[in-house]
Amino acid sequence: MLLSEIKEKALELVDNLKLVDFGFALPYTWVLVQGPKGKALGVAMTLPEEIQRYTNSISEPSLEKFIEKADSLNVIERTLGLAAINAVSQYHIDLSNAEWVDVLELLPETSGKVALIGNMPPLTKELRERGYDVYVFERNAKLWDRDTYSDALEYNLLPEMDAVIASATCLVNGTIDMLLDRAKNAKIFVLTGPTGQLLPEFLKGTRVTHLASMKVVDIKKALLGLKLGSFKGFEKGNRKYVLKVV
Template sequence: MNICSDLLSEDFKIVDFSFALPYTYVLIEGERGRSLGVAMSLVEDVVDYDVSFKDVSLHEFLKGLKSFNMIERCLGFATLNAISQYHMREIENFDVFEEMVAEGVERVAVVGNIKPLVAKLRKNFDVVVFERNPKLRCQALSDCFEYELLPSFDAVFVSGTALVNGTLELVVERARNAKFKVLIGPTAQIHPKLIRGLTHLASMKVVDVDRALMGLKLGSWRIFESACEKYTIRVK
């Protein structure tokens, strides 16, 4: 993934980081303050607990974006999300659900079994869920069926973890007939300049860094969520 030079225009310092549950996080600091980025820790895909980073630096952590070591990838995308959130100061919110109703959307695919999202969508749409992790596959299809089925949906919501596991481009290509392609979840904090093929990004802006860090260190989703503001933006 190529990072726009203007996103790296400052000399960012990594203040704190951890490969943790449920989220890997990286806290950076620049001229305008601190920024916290997260990425879902895909522990089921960790096969090697060694890492090749030579030091704790932005340059080293960003190498993880191209690594096939899952710990390095999680830290890489958490770093990229921290940089993205640093630059996303003013966010214009959109209601993608209202837009979908207005456009006559009927069939919706959710890639990644995000249960609260699925429950909300099922109030208005015919929903099919795909999930890679067998432990999370309750009332969901295996992701092996995405290739065959995704072209038939009007809208597709994709978990931000697709960035980390390298499947986002494949999903977007197969969902080419969908009017709405939404990357969603805390891992979807990425800057819209770095994304192609999507219509919306739905994620979380950390507004209380210290409280968010406490939640992440304790492995508490509820504490972390209470320190954030949800947003949905259009990708131009």
């Protein structure tokens, strides 16, 4: 399980970091850490449709305890764990080789089959306008539209794709391993969105080729947006980036 491998790598990087604050909330669960170089904020999208009658087994929160639960079957623990891993990643991340571009710039100009894992209407619209054959998969039925496929069809259709742009929430809902296995012919596999704040070296040796995420550049502004449950409030404190996984 990829999350199990990622958590072990993240645990090796927590020595000089302490947990400052955290929140399991909408739209994002967040973890704030601090070390000698300053503070870093990590997030993971909260998926209400995945939450049932779970009880968090962590009674004394710590950075290490959160990360150790990143591969838990309990979605609350898993979300907090991934947010903690992202906080550690953002503290250590080197963006000197980052491209400050939109995810669309990663795709070749020639047409082809592109899978979107997660319904992202603005991206879908632009891809179709550029001539790509777009397949949109979505697990949450509330987000379906007339051109959306159930995620149950990913298993059969992903091997046909030339490129995959996957919402990094696939890490939260536990489908990342299946997606990477089935997208065996895709030349580009992008994890996108704030949940994809991982260190690229955590994904070395997988089929993931790029991370398209957000760097929190104004922690105070972003944190206020998170506490107020605001997508736009959070994103105002961020800057988008793309990193290649090498």
